[in-house]
Amino acid sequence: MKAVREATISEAPLIGLFGSKAAYQVLMYLENYGQGYAAEIARTFGMSLSQVQNQLRKFLRSALDRLPDAIIQKFYRARKRPRRFAKR
Numbered sequence: 268m269k270a271v272r273e274a275t276i277s278e279a280p281l282i283g284l285f286g287s288k289a290a291y292q293v294l295m296y297l298e299n300y301g302q303g304y305a306a307e308i309a310r311t312f313g314m315s316l317s318q319v320q321n322q323l324r325k326f327l328r329s330a331l332d333r334l335p336d337a338i339i340q341k342f343y344r345a346r347k348r349p350r351r352f353a354k355r
Contacts, residue, residue: 289314293322 278291285291292312296303305319331343 287322289318290322290326293319294326 281295282288282291285294289312292314293308296308296311305323306316308314309316309319331339334343
């Protein structure tokens with residue numbers, strides 16, 4: 268009995284889905300490896316470090332914008348002014 272092979276797709280629809288080739292490559296790299304340094308991703312695909320950093324920043328900003336306000340306030344908003352000197 269012959270094994271059934273799943274259909275493959277081209278990269279073009281995925282690039283369209285992610286909005287750019289750079290976004291597609293960065294996010295697919297992270298999905299495949301589970302982690303990675305921006306410089307390592309840039310070297311892999313022959314793109315600039317700033318391109319990778321911009322894609323990561325855009326992705327993370329989008330994710331942060333979708334979090335509930337209570338979570339953002341609790342974990343992701345640093346105190347803007349320093350504590351008074353005598354206050355402990």
